[in-house]
Amino acid sequence: MTVIIETKKLTKKYGSKAALDSLDLTVNKGEVLGYLGPNGAGKTTTIRLLLGLTHPSDGSATIFGEDATRHAADIHKRIAYVPGETNLWPSLSGAETLKFLANLHGSIDEAYQKELIKKFDFDPNKKVRTYSKGNRQKIALIAAFATRADLLIFDEPTSGLDPVMAKIFRDEVLAAKKNGQTVFLSSHILEEVEELCDRIAVLRAGKLVELGTLDELRHFSAVTVEATFTGKPPSVSGIKGVSNIEIHDHFLRCNITGSIDELLTVISKAKPVSFLSRKPSLEELFLAIYKTPSGEK
Amino acid sequence: MAKRTFSPSRAMRRFGFRQTIRGALIIGVLSGLMMGAQGAAYAAAYPNQKDRDAFVTSLSSVPALGFMAGEAKNALLPASYSIYKSIALTTLLAAIWGLMTTTRLLRGQEEDGRLEPILAGRTTKMAASLHILIGYGYSFVIAIVISWAAIAALGLDPQVDLSIGHAGLLSLGVFLPGLFFASLGVLTSQLALTRGRALAYGLGVLLFLFTLRGAANSITDWNGWKHFSPFGWTDLLNPVLDPQLIWILPTLAFTIIVIPLALFFAKQRDLGESVLPESQFARSHFYLLGSDFGYSIRQNIWPFIWWTLGAIAYAGLLSSIAKVGADALSSSPAFVKIVSTLGGNHDDIVISFLGLGGMFTALILLVMSAVSIGSIRRQEAKGYLDTILVQPIHRSAWLTKRLIILAVMVLAISLIASYTIWQIAENTGVSLDLWIILQNGTTLVGSVLLLIGAGALLYGVLPRLAAIVMYVAIVWGFVVDVLKSFLTLDDSIDKTSLLHYATFTPTKTPDWETFTWLLGIGIFLAALGVWRFAKRDIVNE
Ligand SMILES: Nc1ncnc2c1ncn2[C@@H]1O[C@H](COP(=O)(O)OP(=O)(O)O)[C@@H](O)[C@H]1O
Ligand SMILES: [Mg+2]
Numbered sequence: 064m065t066v067i068i069e070t071k072k073l074t075k076k077y078g079s080k081a082a083l084d085s086l087d088l089t090v091n092k093g094e095v096l097g098y099l100g101p102n103g104a105g106k107t108t109t110i111r112l113l114l115g116l117t118h119p120s121d122g123s124a125t126i127f128g129e130d131a132t133r134h135a136a137d138i139h140k141r142i143a144y145v146p147g148e149t150n151l152w153p154s155l156s157g158a159e160t161l162k163f164l165a166n167l168h169g170s171i172d173e174a175y176q177k178e179l180i181k182k183f184d185f186d187p188n189k190k191v192r193t194y195s196k197g198n199r200q201k202i203a204l205i206a207a208f209a210t211r212a213d214l215l216i217f218d219e220p221t222s223g224l225d226p227v228m229a230k231i232f233r234d235e236v237l238a239a240k241k242n243g244q245t246v247f248l249s250s251h252i253l254e255e256v257e258e259l260c261d262r263i264a265v266l267r268a269g270k271l272v273e274l275g276t277l278d279e280l281r282h283f284s285a286v287t288v289e290a291t292f293t294g295k296p297p298s299v300s301g302i303k304g305v306s307n308i309e310i311h312d313h314f315l316r317c318n319i320t321g322s323i324d325e326l327l328t329v330i331s332k333a334k335p336v337s338f339l340s341r342k343p344s345l346e347e348l349f350l351a352i353y354k355t356p357s358g359e360k
Numbered sequence: 361m362a363k364r365t366f367s368p369s370r371a372m373r374r375f376g377f378r379q380t381i382r383g384a385l386i387i388g389v390l391s392g393l394m395m396g397a398q399g400a401a402y403a404a405a406y407p408n409q410k411d412r413d414a415f416v417t418s419l420s421s422v423p424a425l426g427f428m429a430g431e432a433k434n435a436l437l438p439a440s441y442s443i444y445k446s447i448a449l450t451t452l453l454a455a456i457w458g459l460m461t462t463t464r465l466l467r468g469q470e471e472d473g474r475l476e477p478i479l480a481g482r483t484t485k486m487a488a489s490l491h492i493l494i495g496y497g498y499s500f501v502i503a504i505v506i507s508w509a510a511i512a513a514l515g516l517d518p519q520v521d522l523s524i525g526h527a528g529l530l531s532l533g534v535f536l537p538g539l540f541f542a543s544l545g546v547l548t549s550q551l552a553l554t555r556g557r558a559l560a561y562g563l564g565v566l567l568f569l570f571t572l573r574g575a576a577n578s579i580t581d582w583n584g585w586k587h588f589s590p591f592g593w594t595d596l597l598n599p600v601l602d603p604q605l606i607w608i609l610p611t612l613a614f615t616i617i618v619i620p621l622a623l624f625f626a627k628q629r630d631l632g633e634s635v636l637p638e639s640q641f642a643r644s645h646f647y648l649l650g651s652d653f654g655y656s657i658r659q660n661i662w663p664f665i666w667w668t669l670g671a672i673a674y675a676g677l678l679s680s681i682a683k684v685g686a687d688a689l690s691s692s693p694a695f696v697k698i699v700s701t702l703g704g705n706h707d708d709i710v711i712s713f714l715g716l717g718g719m720f721t722a723l724i725l726l727v728m729s730a731v732s733i734g735s736i737r738r739q740e741a742k743g744y745l746d747t748i749l750v751q752p753i754h755r756s757a758w759l760t761k762r763l764i765i766l767a768v769m770v771l772a773i774s775l776i777a778s779y780t781i782w783q784i785a786e787n788t789g790v791s792l793d794l795w796i797i798l799q800n801g802t803t804l805v806g807s808v809l810l811l812i813g814a815g816a817l818l819y820g821v822l823p824r825l826a827a828i829v830m831y832v833a834i835v836w837g838f839v840v841d842v843l844k845s846f847l848t849l850d851d852s853i854d855k856t857s858l859l860h861y862a863t864f865t866p867t868k869t870p871d872w873e874t875f876t877w878l879l880g881i882g883i884f885l886a887a888l889g890v891w892r893f894a895k896r897d898i899v900n901e
Contacts, residue, residue, distance in 0.1 A: 114750050117897040140752040150743030153471065153554070158644040166650050167751040190642045192471065192554070193632075 065092040067214055067245045068113065072122030075108050082108040084269040085122065090247060095240055097260030098249040101353050104266040106249040107147075110218050113247070114144060126214065140169060143207035147219035149199045157187035157194065157202055164206040176209035182231050196223035208235050215239060216247045221255065233258055253345045265352050273352055277345075285318035285351060287343050288326065290335040297333040302326050307351075318343070318351070368483040369491045376495020380461055382828070384499035385506065387457050390835055391450045391534050392510025396527075397843065398442035399520035402435075412436055419444075426577030427677065431595055439515065439522040440600035443530070448574070451537045451591050455566055458500075458542030463558040465492050467549035472742065475631065486627040493546065493619070500535070500542070507531040522600065529599035536597070536611045540590040541566055543615040543622075550625035553634040590614075652748050653761045660765055663732075668773050671724045675777040676784055678717035711867055714781050714792075718804055718864020721777040725770050725808045726834050726858060732766050733815040734827030741901040749898065756894045763816055763886055770808050774801045781866065792866050799870040806878030807861035813882030813889070820892030823899060833858060 068090040075083040083105040090096045100106050111117045113124055115135030124131040126138045151160050161180075165171040180187060183201045191199060200223045207215060215236075221229040229252070236246055236259050250256050256263060256277075263280060265273035273280055285306065290296070296315035299305050304321040313336075319326050323340075330338065343351065406412045412435070419425060419432040426432065427448075434443040466489055469475055475488065508531035515522025522530075545562050552558040573591035576582045586592025590611055597607040625635050648658035736759075739745045749755060778801025782794050811830060818826035840857035843849060854860050861878060 111898075116746060116749060118895070135749070136752050136754045139750060142750070144750045146743075146746065148743070150747050152744060156642040156644045159646060159649060162644075162646055163649040163655060164747075164751075167652060167748065167753065169752060188641050188644070 066090070066128075067092050067094075068124070068126050068247065070109075070113075070122065070124045073109070073112060073119055073124050074121035075105075075112055075117065076120040081120075081269045083112070086266075086271055088264060088271065088274070090245060092245055093240065093243050094261045095236065095246040095248060095259050097256040097263040098247060098266065099251075099256065099263060099349065100266035103268075105269040106266060107218055108269075109266070110144075110216055110247070110249060113216065114139075114142075141213040142216060143168070143210040143212040143214075144216045145200075145203045145207045145218070145220045147222050149203045151191045151199055151202060153192035154190065156190055157185065157198075160191060160202055161187060161206055161209075165209065168206075168210050168212075171206075171209045172211050173209075175211065176205060179205045179208055179235070182235075183228060197225060197228065200224055201228065204232060204235075208239065211239075211242070212244065214245045214247065218249045219251055220248075221250070221252060229255070253349065257345055265349070267353060280348060280352075281342050285320045285343060286323065287316065287318055287341050287347065288323075288330075289314070289316045289337075289339040289341075290330050291315075291337045292333055292335050294333075297329050299326060299329055302329065369487065372483065372488050372491035373495040373498075376465060376492035377498050378495070379465060379492075380496045380499040381502065383457060383461060384503040386831065386835060387454060387538075388503035388506030389510065390838065391454060391503075392507035392514075392531070393839055394446045394450050395442045395507065395530055395534060396511040396514030398445050399438040399515060399522065400517050402441040402445075403438040403517075403519035423578045423580060427574035429577075431577065434601065437601070438520045439526065442511075443533075443600060447534070447594065448591070450534045451594055452570060454535050454538030455541040455570070455590070456563075458538035458540070459545040459562040459566060460559065461496060462493070462542045462545030463549050463555050463562065465496060466546060467552065467558040468555035470549075470632065471553075471555050473632075484627065485631060486623045489546075489623055489626050496542070500539070503538075504531050504535050507534060526600050526603070529597070529603055532608070533594040533597045533599040536594055536608065537590040540611045540614055543618045547618050547622040547625075550622045550629070551635045553636075553638045652751075652753055652758060653765075656762055656765055660769065664769050664773075667724065667728050667769070668776055671721050671773050671777040672780045674720045674724060675717035676780050678713055678720060711865060714785060714866045715864050717781050718778070718800070718866070719859070719862055721774055721801075722804050722808060722862030722864065723834075723859070725773060725805060726811055726837075726862070728773075729766065729770065729808055729812045729815060730827050730830035730834060732769075733812070733819055733830060736762055737819060737823050737826055740823060740898060743900050745898060746900070754894075756890045759816070759819075759890050759893050763812065763890075766812055767809060770805050770812070771802065774805045774808075777801065778804075785866070796869070797866050799872075800864055800866060800868070803870040803872060803875040804862060804864050806875040806882075807858045809882040810861075810878045810885075811858060811882075813885035816886040816889035817892070818889070820889035820896065823896075837862075 066089055068088070070086050070088045073083060073086040073088075074081060086109065098106055098109070108117075112119055113126065113131050115132045115138070118132050127141060129138055131138065155163065161176065165173075165176070179185075183205060185198065185201045185205060187202075191202070194202070200220065204220060207217075221232050224232060233255060236248070239246060240259075246259075248255075248259065260277070262274065262276055264271060265280075292313050292315070294313070296310050296313065299315070299317055300308060302319075302325050304319050305317050305326060306320070307316075307318045309316040315330075317326075406415055416432055416435050419435055429445065430443040430447040432444065434440040434447075435445075469492075475485070508528045511522070511530055512524045512527035514520070515524075515527050541562060544565060545558065548558040548561040549555075552561055569589040570591055573586050573589040573595070576584070576586035576589070576592060577595070586595055593607045593610050596604060598604055629635060648654040745758075748758060775798060778797050779794075782792055782797045785792050811833060814833070815826050815830045818829055822829075837857040837859040840849065840854060841859050844854060861874065
């Protein structure tokens with residue numbers, strides 16, 4: 064497998080605080096990597112390092128086998144990037160902006176660009192300053208997809224888009240993937256991540272805390288158990304691996320990691336009237352990951 | 361109730377204050393020095409009443425001088441001399457400052473989308489604007505007080521003998537046009553969709569009213585027109601010789617009418633819109649969009665035109681005065697003294713005035729360089745540079761090209777201004793060697809290129825401070841120039857002033873050696889800056 068992005072102990076410090084702490088990450092060709100984490104986790108910091116806009120305090124990042132900061136201009140011939148907040152010149156029109164960005168990049172697929180303009184239902188005949196945030200986001204997305212670059216980097220790209228446009232974005236990412244392009248997608252939208260990403264990296268407070276396919280992450284994580292009793296629910300707090308206990312009247316909900324044996328015994332002894340065990344929803348999964356103190360699992 | 365600890369109006373006032381206080385300190389000190397430091401120099405140059413009378417008589421005989429100066433009668437006393445010498449320039453500076461500040465605070469912030477998150481809270485657009493303006497009001501008062509303090513302190517000199525009260529009126533007189541144009545900027549910020557346009561509307565009015573007052577001063581029959589210009593109202597206020605406090609009222613009345621009107625407009629319109637309608641649709645023009653270099657040129661076309669017009673106007677104005685002045689006054693020894701206190705060379709009256717035109721060109725170019733480096737930094741702060749640098753473009757190449765565009769603009773404007781000076785001299789019957797003038801126009805930009813190099817280095821190392829340090833360097837040049845007029849300054853101090861190198865003598869053989877040094881150091885500093893820039897992080901705001 065060809066490695067597209069590789070970071071080794073990639074670190075960025077602001078003052079004494081590490082915004083990104085010793086990141087080791089590999090992204091392979093043709094893969095869509097979901098990059099998740101709460102606000103301030105260091106997602107944007109990582110992307111700016113990959114783009115060579117900032118310099119690592121320690122460690123290194125290579126893209127296409129070249130150093131991300133030293134050979135930035137070369138690497139960028141094969142990259143397209145869309146930030147969460149687009150920074151486009153207010154006095155240019157949409158059409159002028161697309162033309163300018165295409166010229167800066169060198170070559171684009173013009174037929175595909177036309178198709179994208181239609182798909183995103185974008186009117187290029189206005190000044191950028193008069194576009195809504197969503198429309199400005201569309202310009203950046205159209206320009207990025209139209210390059211058909213080998214690597215697409217997105218930093219929370221759909222934050223200003225309505226659900227219909229967000230769907231079109233997802234379709235285009237899947238098309239890019241089919242096309243053999245690699246995608247690095249920082250996102251907050253779980254639906255998006257679930258539909259698109261082959262692997263997911265979760266960042267918290269600058270540290271990589273999880274990395275794997277969605278199923279792998281689910282496997283490592285807790286199972287949710289819910290049970291209703293005729294009387295008071297039994298006490299489960301002493302059982303190994305149990306967390307997040309909730310009790311309302313006759314109802315008990317808790318999470319369990321590891322062996323479920325002991326918990327089952329306690330519950331069945333207390334004569335449950337209903338019992339349910341399920342995999343956590345994606346949301347619960349991420350809330351759980353985000354909440355665990357860093358360094359622990 | 362616990363939520364009361366955060367007050368949006370207080371936050372807005374603090375924002376308005378913080379955004380403006382730096383400019384207020386600079387303009388306060390500068391105007392205080394320019395208005396305060398002239399008296400002692402004058403008293404030394406014209407110790408007795410007979411000299412002073414002769415001086416005023418000769419000034420009055422050349423009304424054209426009044427265009428860039430105050431009324432001649434002010435040259436009668438050391439206490440009021442600064443009004444003659446500097447009032448036009450200081451009121452102009454204060455007016456431009458007021459206009460630039462309010463358009464930036466209101467329309468500029470809105471254009472950048474910075475008002476959106478604020479207005480999502482409990483504040484209305486009208487209230488937010490009002491409190492931002494109140495914050496600016498604090499800075500404005502501080503500027504007046506600083507300038508007052510400086511004028512009063514320098515006026516304590518028994519030779520000058522300016523009372524503290526008169527000093528206060530003088531400072532007020534300087535800042536009233538500032539208030540007028542700050543208010544106008546509040547209005548144009550509502551009328552226009554962009555900060556650039558809000559500023560352009562205001563500058564149009566400003567240039568017209570400044571010219572009106574200048575014409576009223578220089579052409580006796582038109583004297584009455586100054587009643588219609590805020591710059592004229594400061595003349596009419598006559599702060600030192602015979603104060604007419606009534607002339608404070610027109611500016612106050614204007615402010616009291618215009619600001620509520622503008623705030624009313626702010627309430628009526630939607631965020632991101634303007635009172636004057638503007639079509640959303642735009643015809644696209646694809647010229648100069650082929651590369652980042654092309655687009656940098658495209659972005660600089662209008663600024664280049666504006667700066668060129670400004671430089672031509674200034675250089676032309678001084679040069680056209682030259683002949684008239686020379687004809688009327690070549691016999692007056694007092695006149696030679698004014699010219700020399702104005703900062704030119706006193707070899708010959710005409711040449712002095714032409715040289716003054718050259719010096720002003722250099723001054724304009726110095727300011728333009730600081731503005732340009734500031735705008736390079738703004739491109740970075742607002743994230744436009746990200747958009748460029750994530751493309752296959754080398755950082756060092758990007759900055760180098762921007763600097764080259766700036767240097768070429770500087771040189772072109774200087775040559776155009778030199779040619780203007782030559783043409784005007786020619787028209788008024790003073791024949792000069794065009795080749796020599798153009799060479800001098802080239803060597804004139806040495807100090808500007810040095811400043812650009814220093815600015816590029818600062819930009820590479822401390823991007824946030826680059827422009828402000830450049831402004832400070834320019835102001836320092838001014839301060840040294842002013843101090844020089846009443847202190848005997850050590851030569852080495854004089855050499856720290858950029859203006860020291862910005863001399864222009866249309867007839868002298870150009871000083872290529874100094875130019876080469878300045879250019880060489882400038883290029884060296886710029887190269888260092890480009891190198892550092894490529895190594896540092898891109899920092900957004
Ligand atoms: N230029 C900077 N100076 C200081 N701290 C910064 C800078 N950029 C980011 N940070 C800090 O680094 C951390 C990570 O930020 P960021 O990468 O933007 O997070 P995310 O994109 O995941 O929301 C935050 O705590 C942020 O405050
Ligand atoms: Mg981010």
